[in-house]
Amino acid sequence: MVNRIEAFKGSKHFLVNHVAEGVFAAISVPGTGSVGNAAIINLGDSTLVVDTFTTIQAAEDLQAAAKYLTGNSVSYVINTHWHSDHTTGNQVFTPKAQLISTLTTREIMATYGKNRVSEQMSNPQPIYQAIDELEKKIQQETDEKVKKEMQWGNASDREYMKMLPNLLYTLPTITFDQQLSIHGSDRSVQLITYGGGHTESDAFVYLPEEKIAVMGDLVLSKHHPVMIHANPQEWLNILERVELLDIEKIIPGHGEVCSMKELREVKGYINDILALVAKTVQSKKSIDDILVPNAYEDWGFTTYFKMNLKKIHDLLTISVE
């Protein structure tokens, strides 16, 4: 390890942002093996990492950065939720670190997550096929912004496939239900869950003294929130409870370090998309004709917009029946 740490001069997978003394955001570089953001928190006598990226390569760089920036190896790893861009690098940190998530997140990882990875390992062909198909779509895409995002997606999928044969899907070792505090010699952090909104269970890390929150995908900055596994109403309820906390800086699951303004933008987006789909269903029109509202035109993850519409449409029409 020593050589690697001495050699740490940054990573192609992420850029390190100094958020406060001993608190660092690892902001994903698009098209690499990170996909999601992570965070590094120096607790004094120990070091905590929040989320572990999509690939072993990116997680190894995160581990090296943590050691380089804090002087300690990582003792605690938090998985904010089960999605692969926040959990697949877990194996890099064991057995030295304890991996922590909510009980529900661990249950999903132990069943659905684990099965999905073993299917991918025994039959990787469908993923290669999807990569090829997306490659063709990229050639035909005329919208430059969408094209760029598709290229990033494909490049990240290739990074993932490079690593897949070496993947040991690694589950959290400690779980909690509502709140768990970790106390280091210099600082304490709170792990909090208000239930599930973005996924079936979402946790975040709160530093009350520094007024910082590492929000996982409950808050994305200038990116379409990913709603494919979401419960939009619960998501809004969770964000309303988060607003009651004293927070000045947010490390989001995707996008740049931000503030409560971006949290409120996510709320606005969810409300807007619910209203858009409801109006379309009422007037018996097709959701395929809904365009990205002006307010979100510059946001990343454009390709999730259609998926979000479909998810909300399914939720609304199922609840009507």
Ligand SMILES: [Zn+2]
């Ligand atoms: Zn994510």
